[in-house]
Amino acid sequence: MQYPSTDFLIIGGGILGAATAWSLAQRAPVGSRIRIVEAGLTAAATTSQAAALLTRVRPDPAMAALVAQTFAAIDQLDAVLEAPLPLRRVGSLHLATEAGGKDYLQQTAETATRLGLQADWLTPAQVQTRAPWLAPDDRGQALFVADDGYLDPVQLAQGYLSAARRLGVEVVQNCRIEQLLVEQGRAVGVHTAQGEMRAQTLICCAGPWSIPLLAQHGVALAMAPVRSHYWISDDNPALFPADSPMVILPDANAYARPEVGGLLFGLRDRQAVYGDPANLPADIHGYLFNCDPDGWECLETGWAELAEVFPALAQLGIAHYLTGVSSYTPDGKPLLGVTALPGLLVGTGCSGGGIALSGGIGRLLAEQALEQPLSTDATPFAVDRFGAVDPFSEAFRVRCALARSQKRSG
Structure with a gap:
């Protein structure tokens, strides 16, 4: 098939490609x-596997700016789409008992103040009112950030795409x-199963598949496919009201949010679990990592700390287990912008935060591709940093996986 040439060709129709096209x-x-x-x-691959927590408090100002732009993008989309996006503005509740977790809460409160966001300290009784499944004790501290929320990642991606199509984008x-x-020595297009496509500028937003695709041309992306996973409990609307907040548990390295009558909760692997970018399947659904493929080892390791604040876990059944692939960099920040190959930009390596960062990433990539003034400092996201x-080396993939294991925030 013969395709006409384009000015911009975006590789990958997940949330980052969609947001970039719209911007x-x-x-x-x-x-x-x-x-x-x-x-x-x-939006059917890694985008569909995301827990989609939109937390605005980020210590790095550039990361915080990207998330803020996502919230602004959602407001813009609501103004042009036929129906508003289902953003659940329920806030995030951060609960800690140990010294390290309390330090994280204090830093979160200070960062929220710097960003102009509302953050309130809660009593144990206020915690249980907002999240009945939690069982805080007098040793704990709790912080509530009212501006956070979550939404279905596929619906957000399709919102970007619908708005982009209205502006003439071809999908x-x-x-x-x-x-x-x-x-x-310049990228001028792509070879596809359906024929050749030429373009003035390529923007690769292909997630973990970006690694082998670009390696063919000497562009080595500093990221690795790392496991992200979560469980969904049986329904219990009394414990998990639909309007209850997202919950971040830094001591247990866990997070949670309501999910259609049950609770979606995730634990971060303490042992690095990663895949080989050379062997990723075309269909990511059903892909299992070699280490702890069903997640039982991770759940058993984190069970005790999670059960301290979530005692009902022992009585609740697990309805679903979902495992996905996140593209992690060693510092947990995305890879955005120009590459060593002229004509090629990338937007990937979101390290589990792609949904929350999508609006800001789409805008920043658009500005870079058009060589316009940047709305956000792009230095922290430089591809060659x-x-x-x-x-493809195991040592580097372990380094990237550790960035997930050490992550404390949502």
Whole structure:
């Protein structure tokens, strides 16, 4: 099949590709041609596996700015879409008992103040009123950040895409990109299963598949496919009201939020669990990591600390277990912007925060692609900030997986 050339070609129809297309369509010169190419169905791969916690308090100002822009993007989308996006603005409740967790809470409160966000200290009785499943004791501290929320990641991605289509963006699905087309040292298009596509600028938002795709052309992305996973309990609306907040438990390295009558809760692996980017399947659903493939070891390891504040866990059944793939960098920040290959930009490595960062990432990538003034400092996200790396080496993949194990926030 012969495709006409475009000004911008976005590789990957997940949430980052969708947000980037929408931002580009708003800012590009009139008549610009923008195309998204997705190997399967849009938003059906790693985007669909996300827990989608939108927490605004981030110690790094640039990261906080990206999340703030996502909230602004949601408001913009609500103004143009036929129905508002289902953002649950329930806030986040942070609960800690140990010294390290309390330090995290204090830092979160101070950062919230700097960002102009409301953060209130709660008593144990106030905690239970907001989240009946929690059982705090007098040793604990609790902080509530009212501005946070969550929403279905697929619906947000489809919202970006719907708004982008209205601005003329072309979306091609079920079209796998086999390799980049490079001429005279510049990326000028892609080879796909359906034929060649040429473009002035390529933007790769293909998640973990970006690693082997770009490695063919000497672009070594400093990230690795790392396991993210969560469980969903049996329904119990009395324990898990739909309007109860998200919960962050730094002592247990856990997070939770309501999920259709039950509780969605995640634990971060204390032992690094990672995959091989050279062996990722085309269909990520059903992909199991070699270590602890069913998550039982992680659940058993974290059970005691989680049960201290969630005693009902012992009586509740587990309805679902979902495991996904997150692209983690060593510092937990995304890889955004130009690469060593002229004509190619990337937006990936979101380290479990892609949904919350999506609006800001889409805007920043659009500004970089158009060589416009940047709304956010892009220095912390430079693609080459780690120097030369080998994303296929086990030592580097362990380094990336540890970034998830050491993460405390939502």
